[in-house]
Amino acid sequence: MNQNLLWIEKLKFNEQGLIPAIAQDYRDGTVLMMAWMNYESIKKTLSTGEAHYWSRSRSQLWHKGATSGHIQKVKELFYDCDGDTILLKVDQIGDIACHTGARSCFFNAVQIYPQSNFLNSYSCSKRGQ
Amino acid sequence: MNQNLLWIEKLKFNEQGLIPAIAQDYRDGTVLMMAWMNYESIKKTLSTGEAHYWSRSRSQLWHKGATSGHIQKVKELFYDCDGDTILLKVDQIGDIACHTGARSCFFNAVQIYPQSNFLNSYSCSKRGQ
Structure with missing residues (x-):
């Protein structure tokens, strides 16, 4: 084996042979x-310098952006x-990573209710039942 | 149920009832x-404003930093x-997230070999076998 790929052997893939990969601008x-x-x-990503994933829904290698043009050039x-877990620092071509057309997939914000606010809102909800 | 928690019902937990969560400074x-x-x-994180995970190795709720003091105050x-997938934007107390004492768990950098460099290094390795 190519000595440069030995690090991959250290990775802990799950029972489906997969590992989560975070893409960051x-x-x-x-x-x-x-x-x-x-x-x-992973090997395709290293050899091409462009992010390749495994599509769980399609059960096939997924060259991110091959269809949309929104490829990810991997910088680090x-x-x-x-x-x-893997972290990719990428140059996101088109500045769109999400299939919805958003820049990032993380556009759903959730309100946090620390301490009494949470308990109050929970109590109100319970009383309203 | 508290209306404020209905979004959790939309999440896709895996077969172990878990979902990956990325913590970002x-x-x-x-x-x-x-x-x-x-x-x-997730409920504990929302109610306390501090990151709680599920420890897969210990099979228990994990209040990040409860022992080390390196708690994560969740801002968003x-x-x-x-x-x-969940994304937490946190105030990392002590500026140390990793159990190794590093700021971030992602301290292992891998060299990328786009195009000919990769093929050359692979060929060299093969020839050396």
């Missing part, structure tokens, strides 16, 4: 999306301390 | 770690377009 740090990679998609690639 | 966008949440840990919480 290399310019401003925006988290763009999270998808899944397998061994083949990291794996985490326990080898079960 | 809310100040400079550094991706700090990726861990897993279940329904209970998002879920993605298809409801299968």
Whole structure:
């Protein structure tokens, strides 16, 4: 095996042979999306310099942006301390990562209710039942 | 049910009842770690304003930083377009997210070999076998 690929052997793929991969804009740090990679998609990403994932819905290698043109040129690639997640810092072509046309897939914001606010709203809801 | 928690019903938990959660520094966008949440840990995170995960190794609710002091105060919480990943923007107390003492868990950088460089290094390796 190519010595340069030995690090892949350290990764902890799940029972489907997949590992989560976070794509982050290399310019401003925006988290763009999270998808899944397998061994083949990691090798393709390294050899082409463009993000390849494994499409769980289509059960096939997915060259991100092959159809839309919104490819991701990989500037840096990291794996985490326990080898079960990958982080890609990418140049997102078209500045659109999401299939909805949004820049980032993370556009659904949720309100946080620390301490008493949460309990109050929960109590109100319970009383309203 | 509290109307404020209805969004959780939209999430796609995996067969273990878990969903990946990315923690990102809310100040400079550094991706700090990726861990897993279940329904209970999401509710705890919302009610306390501090990140709670599900520890897969210990099979228990994990209040991040309860032992080390490196808690994560959640500033913003998002879920993605298809409801299968969460993003937390956090104030990382102590500026250390990783159990190794590193700021971020993503400290292992991998070299990328686009196009001919990759093929050349692969060929060299093959020849050396």
